[in-house]
Every structure is written in structure tokens, then in C-alpha cells.
Amino acid sequence: MLQMITIDLNGQQQPLTPGSTVIDLLAVIGSDGKSVAVVVNDCIIRPENRPSHLLQEGDRVELLIFAGGG
């Protein structure tokens, strides 16, 4: 059985298959990535880099959207 890796996604534990990229993560959680900002370990991952950016064990990932605010 494949050993899953665990990342911190928006403050919660999220298991992923090893070798997952950011694109894979977005698919897992059900985001089309179009209006989402991705920050991995305080680095912003641009859309063009998401297919190639590999996620590692323990990575802190934040996915942010625009919501209502004043």
C-alpha cells in the first residue's frame, strides 16, 4: 500500500499520495483553481507552476479565495 504523505491544509491535516502536485491537491479538494490563491510554506505558487510543484510531507498549504468584506 502506498504510504500517504500529510500536509497542513488551511490549518487541518490533509493526506495526499506521494508525488502529488498542487494541481492534484486542488482536484482532491474540489477546487477548479481559477479563483484560488495557493501559498505553500509562505511562497505563492503561480497557476503556471502548479502542475509542476510537488508537495512534501509537512508542507503548510493555504488556499485562499476572495470573500465578502468591507
Added chain:
Amino acid sequence: MDSLQIGSYTFSSRLILGTGKFSNSTVMLDAVRASGAQLVTVALRRFNREQAEDDLFGPLSAIEGITLMPNTSGAATAAEAVRAAHIARELSGSLFIKVEIHPNPQHLMPDPIETYEACRILAQDGFLVMPYIAADPVLAKRLEEVGCASVMPLGSAIGSGQGLATSEMLNIIIRESGIPVIVDAGLRSPSEAAHAMEMGCEAVLVNSAVAAAGNPQAMAEAFAEAVAAGRKAFRAGLMQKSGFAVATSPLTSFLGTR
């Protein structure tokens, strides 16, 4: 054409709308459209798959002529605000950032020191920095000095509906400012927005007053009309107030009879 000029952006509308506190995004989007606002604020929030419809980027961007102004709400320090600003710019492509740093969740008063520091950094990074501040005339000049695109002093506390409680300080800020002054927070009624424009503000930012209105769409329209009327009056040159004191004995007899 009397347009609002900020950086290289030109806006015909001087009403900026906040998108928070609406009952749902449909009501909010209708209000935005009704207001004619071309600049709207948004907040950064963590993506939540259970609330995917919260995402406003798509729907707002679809409205013609809209430019997003992300805010740094949630940040309690300059570092957090700077971080949020970069993420927001990445997401929206907009250069606008409303620097909003209020560490106290009760009154939501802005922290001047963290705000100044964040603005200093972000202005150097090429953002159009729009700081939300208390109506402090010296702070306003300091922020102008470090390169902010405008200053946004509060009329009264966020959501308090106390109107232009800071009008005396606002007058000083408006008089002394070399950059647009945009009253933000505390406005409750369109007449208050008109008054702010008559005083010489370049724009007003309204959120709670529209979101919490009985009919947000209609209220948004009313605000739009009030802002336009107030600006028109300002440009038309309001009559001077008289209220001059009269001395009991003549002061100018030394000038001789005329």
C-alpha cells in the same frame, strides 16, 4: 469629466462599495450593480469546499468596469498585512490594496503604527495603497509622504452608523491632503455620504449601510445618487456660511470714514 483619479486608474463613480455582511452573494451582486460602483472591496478567506459558492472573484469580475480592492482584514500586524497584500495581488491582478489592520475585534479601530509600516513597504512594492485610518491629520500626511495613493479616514467606527462623527478632523485632513481623501466606515445614510462629498472628499466607501438596509439594492442606488449630488454641489461652489460675530463697538474706525 470629473473623474476620480487614483494611480493610473480613472473612475467615473465616486462610490466604493464593500461586499461584506450581505445575506447572500446574489443580494450583494445586485447591490453592486445597482450602485454603479467601479471599485469594490473584498476580503481574503480560506477556501472551504463546503462553502464553495462564497468565492466572489468570478462573479464580481464578470460585472463590467469592476476593479477589485482586496483588504487586509484579519491581519493584526504589518507583516501579516504585507503578506495578505501579496497574495491578494497574485489572485486578483489588481494593484489596489486596502490596508486594514485592526487588532481589537470589538471596536475594530485601526492600528496606526502597523498600518504605517505596512503602507511604507507596500508603496515601495508598487501597490496602490489605500490605508484605513482614524481621522488623524498627521498620520494622513505621514502616509501621503510614504507613497499611499489615498487616505481613508473613518467617519465613525465600522458598522456603528454614527455618521461623520470625525467631521472636524476630516475637514483638516481634506484641507491639507495632496492625495484623494476617501471617507470609509460609519456612514449610515445617503445624506451623510452627500455631506462627505460636499466637504471635499474624493469618494466614500460604504458597506454596512447598504448590506444592512431593508432593501440593499435600492439603498445602493440611493447612495450612488447622493454621492453624485454631493460631488456636484462641491464642484458648484457652496455658498459661504455667515455667522460672523459683530463687535459691540466699532473695530475699524481707525481706518477713517469711507
Added chain:
Amino acid sequence: MTTLPEWLSDNRDTTALAAMLSPASSQSIETLAAESRAITLRRFGRTMTLYAPLYLSNYCSSGCAYCGFASDRKTPRHRLEPDEIRRELAAMKKLGISDILLLTGERTAAADFDYLQRSVAIAAEEMQRVSVEAFPMSVNEYRALADCGCTGITIYQETYNRERYEALHRWGPKKDFIARLETPARALEGGIKSVGLGVLLGLSDPVQDALSLYRHVRHLGRRYWRAGMSVSFPRMRPQTGGYEPPFPVDDLLLARIIFAFRIALPDTELVLSTRESATFRDGMAGLGITRMSIESRTTVGGYCESENEESKEKTGKGQFEISDDRTAKEFCAALRRQNIEPVFKNWELSYNGPSSSITLATQPKKEEPCH
């Protein structure tokens, strides 16, 4: 021809002043006086700051049509040497003066920047506050002056009407309208803490000049928001055989202008010199004017009693019909009779030095000696 700066035609808050100065204004002089008085009382209290001018030199390179010191005039030229300056300062201090204005003509070889800088340093040893009314300087020169103890620069645009200005300033560096206009900004950029502006009333349409002067004050106030600002109202008096001002300003109009400025600029120091009569000065004290010169000598030097009669001649008195030649004692008594306190010292030497400002260009401070 260089284009005029935008601020010179900025009308964003000139409505009130324009209304007060308009010939069609319905506001009587009494009404304006009362409002001006009320504002002065609130903001400045019942005080009058006092200073005295010291002409260091009357050498001049310019050709101002209206001035007795123009380079083509026959007036004898003199400049004060350091020991003479010290004697003048001692005499002035005896009269109670601690706030002085050092004057020279336009830049000449005899009275150049180095001479001025040395003189400022000498004055700063004796006086609490040293201002300068001389020739336009560079930012670096102003910074050097500030380092030597100069805290104020007075520079009058004379008139903000470019055509009139160029006709009146016939030759010399003063002929450049824009360079003159930019001078107070350079002084503030160089760290001088306050500037004094003004027009020579009578040279051009006084109402237009007043509005331009107001715009200048507002523009500088927005840009150099830490700066002190003052406005003076020098008025050309008709001179027999001398220059006749084409737009003479009578007492009523001058008073109106001063009241309007007080109302439109509630926090700005308004200055009246001894060019004006005792009656006018006494009348305006408490109504809007907050700073006045006293014991003025408009000759080079002139305060030393030990000087001979010839050099004691007060050309001021001969040139103008009326002027206030009361002693400091007499003038202070007049002020006190009106319940106004004369203030000789409103500054502290330890505040001298350049203003700190984050907008200053990051040039290394030149460590030039003051003497």
C-alpha cells in the same frame, strides 16, 4: 517660456477668500474685522511677537524698478563687517530684541553666500531667533544656513503676475519669475523651519496677487506640512519723485486683505512692518496681525548709537510719508493699553538646526564651517 506651476491656478479652496476680497462682497469691513479678531484671539491669544530687521548690506545686483537699492541707483553702498554686526546686535539686545531678520540685496560679490552664512552664525550667537531676507539660494545653501542657526527665510514674490513681474525686474538674477517662485520650497527642502511669503502691494492687481499668495501658502503647506508659514503685507507707499505704484492700496483695502487672510488662514502668522503708520499698526494689532517689527532701521546697520549722524539717517522716514518710528518701549506700552502682551522671545536656541524630514533628499550633510 517655462509653464506656470499648476498650484498657481488651483482654485480648490479659494472661494471663501475670493468672496471676501471681491468688490461685490456684501461683507462689511466691520464684519470681517470682528471675525478676524475672534479667530486671532482663539488661535493666538492676546500676544504680539516682535522682531527687528538688520540690514547687513545694501549692495545689489538687481534692477527692481521700485527699489531705492537697485543697482543703478546712486545710494551709497555699505556692508557690515563682523565687528560691526556684533556691535549692532549688542545695541539691538539692549532694546530687548531677541528675534531678528537679517537683510541683504540680491547676490553680489560684496555680499555673497559666504558673507551671509558668516553673518547668520554671528547673529545666532546673540539672538534667539534668526531669519533671513536676502537672495534666492540653492537647497544646499539653505541647508548650510539652517546648520548655522537660521530658522526662517523671508522671500517675497513681489507680484505673482508674470508679465508685471518681468517688466518690473529689469535685469539681474531676480528677473527669473519661476526661479523666484520656487525659492520658498527650496528653503523648506533644505531644512529651514519656516518661510515668510508676501507680495509688494501696489505693483499689480492686489486682489489677484492676494489670491495667488494664498494659493502659494496652501501649496507649500500641503507639501511641507511640518513647516511654519507667515505672510507679510508690505505696501508700496506713493513716493514723490520715486516709483509710483500703479495699483495703490488704501488703508481700507489693506485692512480687508489682512482680515480675509486671517479668516482664510486661521493658523498662519500675519506680519506688519514699520512701513505702516502707528495708527494703522495699533488698529490692526489684536484684529489679525500677530507679528510686528519694532525699532526698525532700514539703513545698513543703524542701531549703534556710537555711529555718526550721517549714517544714522533713516532713509525710511525720508522715502515714505508715514511710518512708525516709536521706540520699543513706546510701542509695547501701546500694545499693553490694548491688553496685548508683547512677546520678544518665542523661540529657544536649542531648536535651531535643520528640520528633520523624511522627504529630504539623502544628500550627505556638508560639514562646512560657519565662520
